[in-house]
Amino acid sequence: MPRPRRPPHGLNLAPALKACFLAVMTKEATSRQPMSGTSACSGPEENVALKVPSLAHPSPRDFAATETWIFDLDNTLYPAECNLFAEVDRRMAEFIAKYLGVPLPYARHLQKSYYRQFGTTLSGLMLVHKMEPGPFLDYVHDIDISAVPESPRLRAAIEALDGRKLIFTNGSRRHAERVAEKLGILDLFEDICDIAACEYVPKPDRAAFDTMLKLHDVRADRAAMFEDMPHNLEAPHALGMTTALVHSSYIDHPSQLAMRKWTILPQHVHHLVHDLAAFLEGLRRRDR
Numbered sequence: 001m002p003r004p005r006r007p008p009h010g011l012n013l014a015p016a017l018k019a020c021f022l023a024v025m026t027k028e029a030t031s032r033q034p035m036s037g038t039s040a041c042s043g044p045e046e047n048v049a050l051k052v053p054s055l056a057h058p059s060p061r062d063f064a065a066t067e068t069w070i071f072d073l074d075n076t077l078y079p080a081e082c083n084l085f086a087e088v089d090r091r092m093a094e095f096i097a098k099y100l101g102v103p104l105p106y107a108r109h110l111q112k113s114y115y116r117q118f119g120t121t122l123s124g125l126m127l128v129h130k131m132e133p134g135p136f137l138d139y140v141h142d143i144d145i146s147a148v149p150e151s152p153r154l155r156a157a158i159e160a161l162d163g164r165k166l167i168f169t170n171g172s173r174r175h176a177e178r179v180a181e182k183l184g185i186l187d188l189f190e191d192i193c194d195i196a197a198c199e200y201v202p203k204p205d206r207a208a209f210d211t212m213l214k215l216h217d218v219r220a221d222r223a224a225m226f227e228d229m230p231h232n233l234e235a236p237h238a239l240g241m242t243t244a245l246v247h248s249s250y251i252d253h254p255s256q257l258a259m260r261k262w263t264i265l266p267q268h269v270h271h272l273v274h275d276l277a278a279f280l281e282g283l284r285r286r287d288r
């Protein structure tokens, strides 16, 4: 399928989402290179554990000035081994197949192509197919979350952090509320910044972070971002935030595959976290 070079005629996009689309198209036009490490047709390499050793950043930012603790949701606040996001991922392809009337393998191809081009599959569907986001988000998040464990240790670790806490997700607020409630941590968060609040401009786009910071009156240089996708930490690093990559066994993006070649942490990843609760407990201990 030829890649679109401009929004379809007549598509009335929010300015921020349109800027996101044009940025992607400009980048693509200048590179014209296939993404390394994966095929555009391939699905996620589920539960492939990367052999990422304990890497250190040469000059990591610390958490001494952190006033706002910001957490991604999927595969960050709960472990990828719950297979929750794998179910969301499966339902995305199902929805696309029904919505566009195409075979499931082709829907899967579109899903992953849009994800890699636009930051989320949803952005691609909105930009290329003029799809309304509501029914898609409702369908893909209509999942059984019984595999998500109650996490009293994580709760205690987050509760002990001094400052405000936010969830910042490319998913929906309802999904974040359900999962955080199941984990037993929902009440610890001041608010959830979801994809609708960001006018459907997703991480890793810088505009999504600008919107989140503005909406919640957060100073970037006094905030920390926890996230399982390495490329989603590039903008927060550039904005002055402390960044922490939470290791996930769910591999779904070329930037995760590239981690196999890391010998030191890249500039935008200040800390590598294997166990979120233990890491946060360690921060607390160092504060004493």
Ligand SMILES: [Mg+2]
Pocket (backbone or CB within 6 Å): 072, 073, 074, 075, 076, 227, 228, 229
């Ligand atoms: Mg995530």
